[in-house]
Amino acid sequence: MVMRAKGHNYHLECFACQKCSQRFCVGDRFYLFENKIVCELDYEEIISRNASLSNSLEKLKKRTENIEYTTSTSLSICNR
Numbered sequence: 305m306v307m308r309a310k311g312h313n314y315h316l317e318c319f320a321c322q323k324c325s326q327r328f329c330v331g332d333r334f335y336l337f338e339n340k341i342v343c344e345l346d347y348e349e350i351i352s353r354n355a356s357l358s359n360s361l362e363k364l365k366k367r368t369e370n371i372e373y374t375t376s377t378s379l380s381i382c383n384r
Contacts, residue, residue, distance in 0.1 A: 307319040309334070309336075309341070310336050312336075314341070319341070321341060322340040322342060323342050323346040323350075324343060324345075324346055328343070335347040337350060
């Protein structure tokens with residue numbers, strides 16, 4: 305027997321969250337994320353982690369946007 309979901313076919317024994325291995329039953333919510341089936345709990349964790357990473361990157365971008373970079377056409381060797 306095969307389960308069909310979002311254009312993909314899965315054997316019943318393979319129709320499980322690919323992060324925590326929880327098997328899905330009829331009516332369970334699941335999500336397709338980067339071509340992997342994940343349960344609702346793991347999907348929410350992934351989205352939360354991605355949002356946190358995105359916020360961190362935005363904060364870093366804001367902190368560094370006023371930094372001026374200069375380039376030098378000549379290099380010198382330090383002789384300390």
